[in-house]
Amino acid sequence: QKEVEQNSGPLSVPEGAIASLNCTYSDRGSQSFFWYRQYSGKSPELIMFIYSNGDKEDGRFTAQLNKASQYVSLLIRDSQPSDSATYLCAVTNSGGSNYKLTFGKGTLLTVNP
């Protein structure tokens, strides 16, 4: 069973702080890694993807990937109340079906003004 694990939270940070969201995955052959943001009552919105080991930055967001440790994280700098949402980690499965995404259960982030 291929699994993606996330701390369910809630993770609470003050406005302006760095929020750190973590994810581990069991399928060592996974190739691609995604972070989705889901506001309450809304559908998931893609915010970051990463394919290679290391860091990838996009605005206030940085994704970090360590394939040896099977670990991917998302850092949100200068957190804003509008960042309050559930963050879903997703990975593709190995075995030739690269479009199949396995999702974690998500981490609820609350940014306090």
Add this chain to the structure above:
Amino acid sequence: SAVISQKPSRDICQRGTSLTIQCQVDSQVTMMFWYRQQPGQSLTLIATANQGSEATYESGFVIDKFPISRPNLTFSTLTVSNMSPEDSSIYLCSVPSTGSEETQYFGPGTRLLVL
């Protein structure tokens, strides 16, 4: 990214009935995906809908319960058949990004409550 719409946005249904959910995309895509998100849970892939061929179902999902149609490259339907309260979920369709089938974008979802 593609613009995706779903109908209905929400519905309340009686057990034993069926509901067909529509997914429309503003561009042609080879694959469309159907997911389920049960209350408090993450997303689970139900099936992949390919135009011109039968849908590919994931373990635990069967065609009799979730028949899918894919009549063209911009449209798909998912039917939830013989519903029970356990089928109360959000049903989402997604499509891959142009040039990267691994990157998926989601429609707004259909919120289903079965009484």
